[in-house]
C-alpha cells in the first residue's frame with residue numbers, strides 16, 4: 001500500500017491505539033509466503049496464472065471487475081498470461097531475498113530495488129483514492145494499456161512502503177529452521193521470533209518443555 005494511504009489511515013482510531021501495526025500494508029510479505037518454500041508440502045500457491053489472479057483478488061489487490069477482464073484476456077493470450085506468472089515469481093524471489101537478507105546485505109537490497117523499479121517503471125496507469133470497507137483509505141492503481149503489466153504494482157508498492165518508512169529491520173524469517181515464512185514484527189520490543197505463536201511458536205515451546213523434562217529425568 002502506498003505511503004500516502006498510510007498517512008490517510010492514521011486518522012483511523014484503531015491505528016492510533018498502541019499495538020501491532022495493521023497487516024494490510026504488508027501485502028508483499030504475504031506474497032512472499034505464497035512460494036513453495038513457505039507452503040511445504042503443498043507447494044507453490046501460485047501454480048498457474050489463474051491462481052495468481054485469484055490470490056490478488058482475495059487480497060483486494062485487484063478488483064473483481066478488472067479481474068474478470070484480465071481473466072478473459074488470459075484466455076485469448078495464454079502466452080502473455082504465462083509470462084506474467086513467470087515475472088510474478090521473479091519479483092517474489094527478489095522480495096524473499098529482501099525480506100530475509102535485505103537488512104544486512106546491501107547487494108540484496110540493491111537487487112530488490114532494481115526489481116521494484118522495473119515493475120514500477122513499466123506500467124502506465126492512473127491512481128484513485130478508495131475508502132476501505134473496514135474504514136480508512138487505500139490508494140488504488142488502475143492500469144491503462146497493458147493490464148497484465150499492472151498486476152504486480154500493489155505488491156511492489158507495498159515493498160516500497162516498507163523501505164520508505166524504514167521498517168525493513170522489523171521484517172524477518174521465522175526462527176523455526178523448517179519454516180520459511182517471513183513476517184513483520186509489530187511487537188513493541190521487536191523480539192518476535194516466530195511467524196505464528198499458534199504453530200511454530202507452540203512447537204518451539206513444546207520442544208523446550210521436552211528438553212527440560214529430559215534434563216530433569
Ligand SMILES: [Zn+2]
Nearest residue numbers: 174179195200
Ligand atoms: Zn513459522
